[in-house]
């Protein structure tokens with residue numbers, strides 16, 4: 392009797408089985424954890440072929456509703472956005488990794504503090520604010536392209552561009568948030584931040600933390616201890632950055648930046664913990680997502696199909712900017728539809744957060760006659776939605792043209808959807824557009840001489856960690872052949888002169 396009772400307790404779920412919603416069968420206590428393996432998005436897409444677009448699964452003691460198709464995500468995440476506004480608390484990320492600096496906005500349950508922080512972030516990331524940050528994107532994209540120019544040996548050298556783009560993204564985040572930047576890719580603090588943030592991104596994924604779902608596993612704390620070590624390392628550099636900014640403000644040598652504005656504005660009404668949470672959000676949000684998209688985009692451009700795409704993009708840029716001023720104009724306007732369509736297709740095709748970020752409902756939701764109770768966890772299979780054949784023609788083909796002409800409404804789920812959609816989408820789009828315009832006008836991107844380093848063009852194959860929250864591009868190499876060396880040198884020189892004081 393006692394054994395039976397104990398079994399019933401460890402085998403129970405937070406929310407009872409939802410009547411009328413198909414369910415994937417799993418194991419006692421573990422639910423579908425074994426079945427989903429290391430690539431949740433792919434396994435769930437396969438299950439949805441049998442169970443339909445929306446179904447329930449058990450992962451340990453948590454019952455989760457999964458949406459896999461474009462329309463079902465739109466129905467749940469957009470039409471029911473006020474009910475799907477909260478986030479769940481998960482053991483590893485919330486109790487271990489975040490115990491000192493607080494939660495990021497993207498991992499906070501919905502409450503008054505989250506509302507205040509999201510509002511402050513939204514104000515700091517709205518269109519006029521983003522335009523005021525373009526000088527930062529100018530300097531950072533100039534700096535990355537200058538390095539590629541120096542390293543490319545006129546297109547003869549196979550280059551791994553991943554470190555250049557990590558530095559671009561980190562410097563952009565740090566400049567935006569703290570008004571500070573790194574001058575060398577070899578800086579120890581830079582490497583530390585990149586390594587720790589990538590490791591923490593792995594702790595946040597839906598598939599890497601069985602102890603989040605099976606409380607019994609917390610009795611074997613190896614994973615939690617590892618997470619704790621990364622927390623301490625993260626605390627160290629976040630404190631260095633914030634203290635550095637406070638010192639600069641005291642010495643009146645600070646540069647305009649988001650945290651500086653908040654620290655100097657007594658009416659922002661945010662306490663120290665909330666300021667730290669916003670800093671953490673801003674530093675981590677664009678750190679792996681932006682470079683992942685640029686790197687995947689470059690990897691695709693280096694393929695044989697990519698040669699056609701870059702040729703068309705280059706011709707359209709030349710048509711719109713016959714006076715070779717695209718390098719400057721991309722900072723103030725987004726006027727090349729094919730390049731906009733290209734980065735949208737990169738966002739869709741590679742959907743770098745394939746399982747989006749989890750949500751928790753704060754009201755009952757009715758879906759196709761089924762009542763899903765308050766407090767249920769919802770996972771969006773964003774990759775599944777972005778490869779939905781009912782919505783996208785030949786979704787497995789990389790085709791920027793699908794985003795040309797009148798494309799209104801939801802275009803893809805790379806930024807999530809609804810009430811807690813990515814707050815930095817506009818900034819991210821501006822970064823992607825500027826970077827690709829500059830790169831394509833500066834270079835022809837060619838496959839590597841050493842074929843062993845050729846990029847994988849299939850999105851799943853190109854990702855080296857399916858268990859991480861954000862896809863991490865596998866190492867590949869490609870060549871950059873300057874289209875016109877004198878012109879490129881002149882663009883770089885004009886940017887250097889303009890940004891010398893920075």
Ligand code: HEM
Nearest residue numbers: 496497676677680681748806807808811812813814815819
């Ligand atoms: C290409 C780059 C980026 C991608 C693919 C991306 C993707 C995402 C996704 C999928 C979410 C979850 C949305 C949901 O639950 O529906 C999210 C949330 C968020 N993102 Fe981004 N993001 C990017 C860049 C950025 C940048 C540059 C910033 C700010 C500097 C940013 C700030 C945020 C914030 C604050 C949230 C949390 C929103 C909330 O929970 O209320 N993101 N992002």
